[in-house]
Amino acid sequence: MSSTRPRRGLAAAAAACVALTGLAVWAVIDGGEDLPPGPAGRVAEKDQDSHKIGKTTSTDYYLTVRTKDGTLVELKVSHRHYGRCYRNSAYPACTQRSDRDFWFG
The missing domain is CATH 1.20.5 (Single alpha-helices involved in coiled-coils or other helix-helix interfaces)
Incomplete structure (x- = not known):
């Protein structure tokens, strides 16, 4: 034994x-990076930028936020925040959606 x-x-x-x-x-x-939050506003656009490094593909995620004064600000965000924030969502509140909302809409 x-x-x-x-x-x-x-x-x-x-x-x-x-x-x-x-x-x-x-x-x-x-995208476990801690990126600083941007200004409060509404998500106007979403964009992804994929680039190949050797055999690996890396993707950067961006949200364009329209502030109350109408200024558009492009923010680099994590994959999770990109998935949680829809167009016309309130930013940064949309980044705090629950995992249930993230996975099941």
């Missing part, structure tokens, strides 16, 4: 590594 204990410990360590790797990958996919 003592021979199974090291295997259990190894399996637990491997499972922990897989879980941490999954979280790291999600942070990258999610």
Whole structure:
């Protein structure tokens, strides 16, 4: 029975590594960067810019916000904020939508 204990410990360590790797990958996919919020207003336009770096494709996400005085401001946002904010949504309030709203509309 003592021979199974090291295997259990190894399996637990491997499972922990897989879980941490999954979280790291999600942070990258999610655009886990903390970008400063822009001015309050309404989302006027949404845009994505994809560019290839070697074999990897990277996408930058932008929202154009119309402020109360009518000025248009283009903001770089995370993938999650891009997905949560629709045209004519109040910005930055739209970035705080729940995950349920994000995934299921």
